[in-house]
Amino acid sequence: MKVPSPIGGVQPPSILYLTLTLPPEPGATKRPLRQAAILSELGHKITILTTMPNYPEGRIFDDYRGTLYRRETLSGVDVVRVWSFPSANKGRLLRTFSLLTFLIGAVLTGLLLARRDIIVGSVSNPLVETAALTLSRLRHSVLVFEIRDLVPHNLYDAKVFRNRMFIQAMDRYFSWVWRRATLIAAVNNKMIDQLLERGVDRRRLMLLPHGIDYDRLHPIDRERERARLRLTNEFVVLYAGSFSPRYRVPDLINVAPLLAERPSVRLVIVGTGPDAPVVAAKVSDVPSQAVRWLGSVCPEDAERILSIADVFIDSLDASGFSQTTKFVEYLGYARPIIHCRPRARQDRELMSLGIGDVVEIGDATDLARAIFHYLDNPDEYADACRAADAMGRRYFDRRTIVGRFHQALLKCRQ
Secondary structure: OOOOOOHHHOOOOOEEEEOOOOOOOOOOOHHHHHHHHHHHHOOOOEEEEEEOOOOOOOOOOHHHOOOOEEEEEEOOEEEEEEOOOOOOOOOHHHHHHHHHHHHHHHHHHHHHOOOOOEEEEEEOOOOHHHHHHHHHHHOOOEEEEEEOOOOOHHHHHOOOOOOHHHHHHHHHHHHHHHOOOOEEEEOOHHHHHHHHHOOOOHHHEEEOOOOEOHHHHOOOOHHHHHHHOOOOOOEEEEEEOOOOHHHOHHHHHHHHHHHOOOOOEEEEEEOOOOOHHHHHHHHHHOOOOOEEEOOOOOHHHHHHHHOOOOEEEEEOOOOOOOOOHHHHHHHOOOOOEEEEEOOHHHOHHHHOOOOEEEEEOOOHHHHHHHHHHHHHOHHHHHHHHHHHHHHHHHHOEHHHHHHHHHHHHHOOOO
16 A cells, blocks of 8 residues: 655654564454554554564464564564563463563663654553553653553453452552553543543543454455365354453353254364363364364464354353454454353343344353354344444444544654
């Protein structure tokens, strides 16, 4: 795409973008890279500062081993990688040490790089915000946060830390940090409300939801991908994402005996995480071919694999509509989404979306009912497909979303 000429001859502010995760790591790592690529197209001079890829196994990828520093170009964006202690996303002591080494490496490297007008901290893990805050003070740059997970409450929800006094102390620190920012872009309205409760000025807040890259999805050959995976004539029900306990992925496999009654139906699971050993054990115990686990894949492969789905599963042990990465990503493929939630029949918000069904989380019979309903009712299936497509295009086109972020960043220039 041709870079537009700066309005009125004013060059958009340059950006140093800090993030702990980035492709080729799997999972929700592509968000900062895709946002940075679009901002670059809009005229921003942008550098991403991150670490050597090692998620989720805590082992640095082979192509990046044996080096403390690497500079490369991804999707047209300048990427600087610094070494930090690799650690799997489990175990508090090693994980904390890993985050501390990234904090030190990011600050030291950021001081050696050319100064940027804006420091953007893409926060889904603790201490990224501290690195961004420190660099913004030392380099006299504008501080912006792009928050994907609200630390420290995401650590409590994921059962990383369960000590309430410790969480409260961290919450006071993070509340202080958030108030130092010129702009905070939050992933959903619930997070904005939580930031308001912590004293952040509403004028400094904006919504920056997860986005759909329609320009990348259109070229995918769905039938070719289904043939490659030997699923050409199957009705594919797909879950893709983290195996964190809050998603209760092992419970999804309990539907396998019921799916075996309909030989054309396959449950396909993509991803990894803390519950991976439980998932592996349960998949190995399934007597039929009703379930396939494809393991962890890089973001580019995940885009192709998601295209094979006839129905998606969005499982979360929390009530209400949550704009998770996987939910928004699913919408881009215009397929029905079955939401697995506690107290499902009382969840009027999800029921009213019209893009799928809502079932009780952990209830295999209820999940099988919803799957068979879409298999046996093509008209309702088509309606749900159209509703998902309309919702995705109306609210989650990434270029439109990042365009709004671009306009907000223009106002942040000192």
